[in-house]
Amino acid sequence: MFDECTGLYTIGTVARLIGEHPETLRVWERNGLIQPDRQGYQRKYSNNDLKRLKFIKYLMDEKGLNIAGVKHIISMYPCWFKKDCRGGARKNSPVPVNEAKPCWKIEDTYCMIASDKAEMCNTCEVYKNCTNCNGCRGR
DSSP states (O other), X not given: XXXXXXOOBOHHHHHHHHTOOHHHHHHHHHTXXXXXXXXXXXXXXXXXXXXXXXXXXXXXXXXXXXHHHHHHHHTTOTTTTOTTXXXXXXXXXXXXXXXXXXXXXXXXXXXXXXXXXXXXHHHOHHHHHOXXXXXXXXX
């Protein structure tokens, strides 16, 4: 049975796949951005780890963030290290999404989980339609 969380790839393989040096991946791990499985002293990266690494690379290369910035962003993803994350949804799906929060797991989708009050306010119909209220906008 295929499991996206099982460590399959060595650090050298993953580094080649994402176009980074293996030492860069070690730095990211030391900074808590990624937690690959270990078999003895050897790191084994899963398919989900590969997706996380691609998202980290996107945040650094495309958005210009440093390690501290990436740590801050991924701290807002309650599913970052969860094994049961289902992934996101597209903008036009029937499931409400947070368009300000791209999903790390599935490209071109957005997070479906409102994990803090600010996110809930941004997706709330009352917030979107309110022109003169003391709700979330006033804070």
